[in-house]
Amino acid sequence: MALTQLAHSASALLPLVLPSIAAILAFAIFQRYFAPNPLSNLPIVGEEYHGYEKKRQAYLTKAKDLYLEGYTKFKHGLFRIVTPNANSVIVVSPRFLDELKKLPDDVVSFDAANDDSMHTKYTLIPTHEPILPHTIKTSLTPSLPRLNPQLSEEVQIAFSQEIAPLMSSSPSDWAPININSKLLRIVAKVSGRVFIGPELCHDERYLEAAVGYTVSVMEAQRAVERMNPWVRPIAAWRLKEVRKLAQMERDATAFLRPVVEARREKQRKGEEKDNDMLQWLMDSADQGQGKQHGKWGEDTTTTRKLARLQLAISFAAIHTTTLVTTHAVYSLAADPKLQATLREEIQSVLQEHKGVFNTSALQAMKKTDSFLKETMRFHPLGQTSFNRKVLRTFALSNGQVIPKGSTIEVPNYAVSRDPEAYPNPDVFDPLRFYNLRNEAREKGEAEQAASGQFVSVNKEFLTFGYGRHACPGRFFAANEIKMILANLVMTYEMGLVEGETERYRDWDIAAGTIPDPTKDVMFRKL
Structure with a gap:
């Protein structure tokens, strides 16, 4: 009886509803095809x-x-x-x-x-995370003078684990190394020293999560990108690349849960806190800044949320730093004279700073800085x-x-x-910005000289973005890349594989440009 009455009611309402639906459809069609554009x-x-x-x-x-x-x-x-x-x-x-x-x-x-x-609707990659740039600006960047020697130590440890075992026992022999894959792990370890601490950054479960997530994010993004946008709402969820990301997030949460619990237990006992990104994020949450509907939106006190934040910052750091460093190594491998020029500068600077990669030493590596800025100008990631x-x-x-x-x-x-922004723009000039900075200083143009630094942003150099959303982690990334390159240049000669005479060509994928990840670079110990 009730169903019959419901059917009669629906039938009675239909003449009233249909005109409304027709009007909405007509308006949508008009807006789509006839409204002024x-x-x-x-x-x-x-x-x-x-x-x-x-x-x-x-x-x-x-x-x-x-x-x-x-x-x-x-x-x-x-x-x-x-x-x-x-x-x-x-x-x-x-x-x-x-x-x-x-x-x-x-x-x-x-x-x-x-x-x-x-394509976060499908990949669920965390992007709306204001706590991350805030923590980078307020905790990470101000700590760099203290962290730089630790990062330098971690670079050397990572090299001993990732590069040294692949070298020939004979110092005169060259060894081929897929440097992109090795840099993924080196950058993960060095960044992890700051993100999660000196012990855990070597844990294979952490490395698998950090490196695996970094690679999988781009695989999922590209897989969705290849699909027609009208098909995505139906099929994108079922892509194996997208499903893999969800599993990696669950694995990262499982790995991080005992770590977070152990740190909270230390806090309850009044013991000294760890001094890394994970702890800074936990502190922000404990101070009430990350509570539900608080300053940071979703509750950051949950282990799952902290895992998502760790994955997000690992992706941002590992992906871009590895690509830029690989670009730089490919250029160095194609130019032995450039290797010698940078080696001379780095050795001289470190001698003046007692072998320590402190802030002033890194800032004094002006030719290396110029080379990195030119690398990003000539091989921008996007x-x-x-x-x-x-x-x-x-x-x-x-x-x-x-x-x-x-x-x-x-x-x-x-x-x-x-050419109005950069003379001879199609020429890769590793000392372009070194010379521009010297010329500007000679003219007393301090602002122009500063704009030639690797981390500076302006309307002609947009790789780090522009305005208030310019990459907040670029200062950390610049220091890390310089340390990695400095250790490579001071320890090894680099060259292209037999048969190659020019720098390896980049891969252009839609709006992105990446160094060819399949290429080997030849290494020989100095």
């Missing part, structure tokens, strides 16, 4: 690839060329580009950066753009920077309206090859 005046690069799918495929294989084409044609303005995602992407000239960086996060969102690029999702419609100073739901970005790679 504020971006219709902007040119689209890649128009020769007819149809959305062909444009999307072109981006996956030729993004670098598309961005260069757009920047060359519309350098001082804006253009559109079709990416593997469904939303409109607007590429903006660097001249708008100063006004864009002033916009609040509820207008243009760094986190929301990361969600789109990393084609774009300053990626932001537009949450509220706004207008640029030239009157161009940027609608809600679109994404804005600046063509980092194209800017790095602009």
